[in-house]
Amino acid sequence: MEELNDLLRQRRAKIDSYREEGLNPFANDFKVTHTTVEIAGLHLDDDADVLMETEAEYSIAGRIMARRDFGKAAFLQLQDGAGRFQVYVAKNQIGDEDFELFRKLDIGDIVGISGSPFRTKTDELSLRASTVRLLTKSLLPLPEKWHGLTDVETRYRQRYLDLIVNPDVREVFRKRSRIVSLIRNFMVDRGYLEVETPMMQPVAGGATAKPFVTHHNTLKMDLFLRIAPELYLKRLVVGGYDRVFEINRNFRNEGISIQHNPEFTMMEFYQAYATYHDLMDFTEELISQVAKDVCGSYVIPYGGRDVDLTPPWDRLTLKEAIVKYGKIEMNVIDDRDLAFAYAGTLGLELDKNIGHGKLLTEIFDEVVEPKLWQPTFITEYPTEISPLSRKNDERPDVVDRFELFIVGRELANAFSELNDPVDQRERFLMQLEEKAAGDEEAHAMDEDYIRALEYGLPPTAGEGIGIDRLVMLLTDSASIRDVILFPQLRPEAG
Secondary structure (H helix, E strand, C coil): HHHHHHHHHHHHHHHHHHHHCCCCCCCCCCCCCCCHHHHHHHHHCCHHHHHHCCCCCCCEEEEEEEEEEECCEEEEEEEEECEEEEEEEHHHCCCCCHHHHHHCCCCCEEEEEEEEEEEEEEEEEEEEEEEEEEECCCCCCCCCCCHCCCCCCHHHCHHHHHHHHHHHHHHHHHHHHHHHHHHHHHHCCCCEEEECCCCCCCCCCCCCCCCCCEEEECCCCCEECCCCHHHHHHHHHCCCCCEEEEEEEEEECCCCCCCCCCEEEEEEEEEEEECCHHHHHHHHHHHHEEEEEEEEEEEEEEEEEEEEEECCCCCEHHHHHHHHCCCCCHHHHHHHHHHHHHHHHHHCCCCCCHHHHHHHHHHHHCCHHHHCCCCCCEECCHHHHHCCCCEECCCCCCEEEEEECCEEEEEEEEEECCHHHHHHHHHHHHHHHHHHHCCCCCCCHHHHHHHHHHHCCCCEEEEEEEEEHHHHHHHCCCCCCHHHCCCCCCCCCC
């Protein structure tokens, strides 16, 4: 710590000396003409002789990441938002006075440099500086061994440093931006309207999750940060928009893990006159196409194994999946008491009054989900755990719903929507009973949503896709915190 304080004092002293010489250590009047990548592209095929004849001059700006001094000259590695580029600074090119100022620069300082391109003796395309200007003085030194830090929380907490020194991390977030853009374009091209719905809601609805609560002083009422946009998007379908989607944040007051962050990004979309079967085909096309565009192939690496996203994907009912991966007979699954006994052999400690449907999902989570590495649609979820889904016409104990699993985790959830207002009210009332019994994630009653259904929701299918988890998959990232720029963390130790 004392060493760091000494560096701070030294760099603050440099700031004072610059100002005494009439120089602004935080200047804002340098004009950038090109990025490092643009210069590299313009002269990719030019050899040393061609560059000697060029009259091109460029102005770039960025952070000094490395330097090698040779007395009256130096090589810099300059990093801007596009990439890195080598710069050659010589005393006989920029003059004695400016070279003395240049020698005071530190790694981490942000500079503006003008110069002409050339190739070094090792044939590296570089910029020969004609002027060098300090634009921002860095007070804190960059870490020397940042990439090898074992304390990953430090990387997440100081993401700005992580981005400065780790090109791989910057690439992950460039890919994230591209993934979202590709998804948005895919939806718009297929006639979906992008909309925005409330982040603060009077009723926490659209999912089974514990919400964050806030308070509006003027209205004198509690509001909930949304756990899902679902009920508002379906109101829009009632209003006549047959295809709508939203890419935005949800907030759930739940634990933090490699798969969960309290604030996360989802896309939800709804299509009138469609079923969940239609959305399975749609989802295969969407995700496989985005993967091909971003990764260059349908077969991608994740965690040291391959994932094959080539359509079509496997489709199993929830019960079929338990039989297949749990290696038990269907009669055990169909009998509630036998299924409860089987859950005990798995080490699951469950309430003895647990419903049959909830019991099956607990078994599924234990014996099936971790094994679904290749993309698999799981269908026919129990009605009792699906308060917003349409009951199957032939089997009312299950709903017309699927969840998509890839690399052992849920990536999407979809169903044919419940549009019978009487049935919906009954489902909400059942959820209220569960809430009264202590289930903090049970769905609340939403009278206005029922009123909307009473005006008529056309037959509709809807889906939510976890954007963060999709980015994890397509960037081979092990933790959700690797794909969220500023993940939620515990308070920093004093």
